[in-house]
Amino acid sequence: MAVKRELNEKDYQKRSQNLIKRILLFANLLRSNRVPVSMKNELDAMAALKYVNIESRFEFYMALRSTMLVSHKYFPIFDQLFDSFWKTEDNFPDTCGGDTEDQICSPNPETDPENKNTAQKAEQNETGDETAGEIMKEASEEEDSPPSEETPLPTYSLSTPFREKDFEDVRPEELYIYDELFKSLRINIKEKKGRRFKSSSKGKIIDFQKSIRQSRQKGGEIIDIYKKEKKPKRSKLVLLADVSGSMDIYSTFLIKFIYELQKHLRDTETFVFGAQLKRITDLINYRSIKVALSLLSHNVLFWSGGTNLGGSFMQFNETYGGKLRKKSRILVILSDGWDKGDIDLLKKQMSVFKKGFKKIIWLNPNLKYDNYEPLCMGMAAAMPYVDYFLPCHNLKTLEVFVELIKKI
């Protein structure tokens, strides 16, 4: 289905070069919106255009989408950017790529105007106002220019005081340092070896049983020597995070922490609760924390509301409990224990947790006060069932928690 055009050779070449440049600009736009597009993807996209009718918007769209994206998570943002970038000329307004004010689309206010400019320039390019070379040059100049002077890079010496700083006292302008610090948490848990064996080609111990058993097929000659190693024992986590009003100061940080946890630990299941419970495992499964956060704010409607510990836990047990309550899993609850619900119900649910999970860890930011005692009703009721009761008000305490789950 090659495209047939009645154009002279020179004109045709110029047009196709323009198209290539626009595709590169579009890929840049995607990247600046945190959609991972590699060079290979770009080349594939151009190769794909050989086989489609680029005058058909649908075919052009599908060709770019299927070659450039690697996950359906990026479909919505791709659609948005595609629509604004590849507008047809007759209904093309002044701005391009900039009229999308959604948070997902412009995670960084600094990069947004830049997107506008590049897109605008690209459009001028189509109409032939500027030479393509100039556009590329200017675009690259813009990218090269330093983002801003007032954002110093975090250094190691800085991080020590920040590690012990209470999340409550963190100023908004210091938030970006925490993004880096959370990344550097050593969550990558080395898998503990269990007592059972599994066959493995890399193992160091010879599996005599298997070697002899297999040799029987071959007339009793041992030809292959099979090896085995200890089977890794994985602790999987189930996280229940409180996002009610009383946890407001901490929930932003804790969600970031949870995001990192889920990124590194396979099979972690995450839920948030307040007045009710919601599974957010899929929502925060994004490569970019900003996309994850904005998705959360769209989808979790009970943020900063009241708390109903018992009710939320019951909802968990009824809906997901049968599948997730296992002795191989550790339950982690992040909450301050302020509860407006039924205390008996809470006790009952906690006892169900206690029977079902390997261990229960409760992270409570209020534990930072030396004389803190779990007096509020919810916390007092839950205490007897909790195996580990830890603070979580700064980075250092979270590190302690990470070390703990490595050991359990």
Next chain:
Amino acid sequence: MEKLLSTEQIKRAMKEDSYVCDNQLAFVIYLSLAMEKPLLLEGEPGVGKTEVAKVLSNILDRKLIRLQCYEGLDATSTICEWNYAKQLLKIKTTDVCGQSYQLDDIFSEEFLIPRPLLMALRSKEKVVLLIDEIDRADEEFEAFLLEILSDFQITIPEMGTIKAVNKPVVIITSNQVRELHDALKRRCLYHYIDYPSPEREIEIIKTKNPAINDHLAKKISGIMAKLRNQEFYKRPGVAETLDWSQALTILEKEDIDEELMDLTCGCLFKFKEDVRRFKDMKTEVLMGSGTGLEG
């Protein structure tokens, strides 16, 4: 070289083979055939990912070679194995007969048992290679596949590099149990198969189950659309829809009522908690389910 099918032709041919696919899917298939690139299909379980490969092998009239992935799957069991028993027999018989033999003799074609990947590459005729549920296999295996997916060749220590005689059409499916590596994704075209729209679901039900009446098909698709909006541990896919519609046809029912939903809920949900939630909400779901299309 055989003639390339257009998007419309693919769509029509698949419809004839009772697979109702939308424009997007048909186009991605067209593109993957044209560019000779592997196609990675992701989607919830039961939306018909594996079926695509089966139907494709039918309409292209090519043999389907299927590699089902599982945890612990390794390279040797997917490329080739030596037929040890035969090799030993050969050694013993030559010994008995007093003949001498070269070591190379027993590592020849005669003693090689080809496994799916080697079969696909060496096949004289063109084939469709389905690598099913790749997310179940280990990451090492994923890395091993990279060479095949980009260059259509594999390297076996004893035999050297084997290049594909005919580039196979490769379809890879994933249920998103885990995130696949970028390197693998980059080598493929990507498409996500979503749950079908109510209109298309009706078409699917009718295609797969011609005996069903219009009213019932409409009602089923309405109920399914409603159920998929709810929080379930495992939402029912198209496979469940088809099971259910088939069950209703066997029971010779003309309409769906609450009692029938209770009896047949095993077709739709496979988890205890889900079944209970479904039973709790069945009245609500049933109400106005016939209007699934208008709503």
